[in-house]
Amino acid sequence: MRITRVLGAALLALGLAAGPAAADSSPSPSASDDGKAPSRAGTSFRTATEIEQGQQATASGSTGDYLYWSFPADAGQRPTVKATVKLPRTHGAQTWQIDVYDGLRRRQSCQYGSATRTAGQGAASVELACVLRTVRAWSEPWANDPLPGTYYIRLTVVDLGAADLGLPVSAEVRADSEDIGGAAAVDGSLAKPLVPGIAVKSEAEQDGAKSAVLSSIEPDDGWSSGWWTDRWVWTAVGGLLAALAGIGGYALTRGSGRPSRVPPNV
Template identity: 55%
Template sequence: MRVTTMARPAAAVLLAAATLFTTAGAATAASPSPAVSGGEDGAPTEAGTTFRTATPVKQGQKATASASTGDYLYWQFPAGAGQRATAEATVQLPEAATRHGGATWQLDVFDGLRRRQACASGEPTKRALRQDTTVKVTCTLRTVRPWADRWANDPLPGAYYVRLTVSDVPDQDLGLPVKAELRADAEDAGGAHAEGGEVAPLHAAAVAEPESGWNGGWWSARWAWTVGGAVLGALAAIGGYKLTRHPHRAARQQ
């Protein structure tokens, strides 16, 4: 009876532990990450048609998609504080013999709050002539800030949406097949663009966190200037102390 009494609490503990791990495993399996069709290298081969279905793309990864002229194509990529992001889309146009005129292609970039972000450089809108085989549109955003005022439209850390559209196209050309490639890169602006602050990334659940983190790495040019200034200040203090101390030693020796 004594052995049985001691075994019961132990069995209860083991049963509770087994239930806990089983529940955790089931919870993990119940919330899988979004599935995206990809090629052999894992790069996406489809694009979304709305903000909600935007296809996630990693920094430096080339995504492709087959679509029809007139479709709205959406992707999303991550960008952290201190980074300057560039989105570039190349469209392979239908054969010239099947087209009835030119078309204007446009690349728009939105932040996690779906606010359209201005392009600091690049050519986000371009007219493709009837004889052209490809057209390329690019947009380089302003440097992502770690924080901003509520009224400001500054780019903040998190997901960024890319929308590729066509306009001013002959009605007869709508529906013709096209192939699109998108690449989103981000470089560390650093230097004068480094600043303190931290904010939760905007709508970042579906995209991978940048290697330097959402709020940038801990080291920046500001740290270099701060440490360098402190070292120079310490050396100047030591030098001044020695210069002011030596004359008194000489006077006492005399």
């Protein structure tokens, strides 16, 4: 019975810990879908249109234009950027490309997806996708790992005939993230997320002045910088299971505790 109680307590602790971990691994909600979606795009990094994760933005432009958007991504998230370009009825073959840059304007490579695709002659649209690597809370200065902060999306055509230059097009862009959780946790965090102007704002707040930040978007629950992950839960559960295993092993090996019967003297 004692061993049964020990195992029951271990399974109960494991079930309680699995709840937060399962919640962390679910995709982030699309909380901003109810709001008014942006209907334009910027023409440079500084004028990039801000969008929230889960929000679909639209824009109109011409072939040859550079279209820019920006969105926030925090530690432990794996962003996915998708874009759909609607083309005019008559056109030649065109190759479109979507690029994603971090807050330091370093181009981030795509783990999965087709970031560059060619639309054949007369095609109605072309769809692009880029799944980034998981955002890390901290990284070496020489590394090119994605870090928490603002991310920029750039959409443009990279190959087309001269006759198609300047034709009107429309684009739809959406950024989502999957929460990876403790599997991507690292020992360390940034002092501030890579948001343009945030350092200037921090100095101004210390001086009691007000300063505008070039990017005002941030995750719904704020910047975590990776201080909490479900790795803490699993570490605690592992220690608890080890302690329970030690108690169970001791209970099995110590015996009944009664003294052995001494045979009577002959």
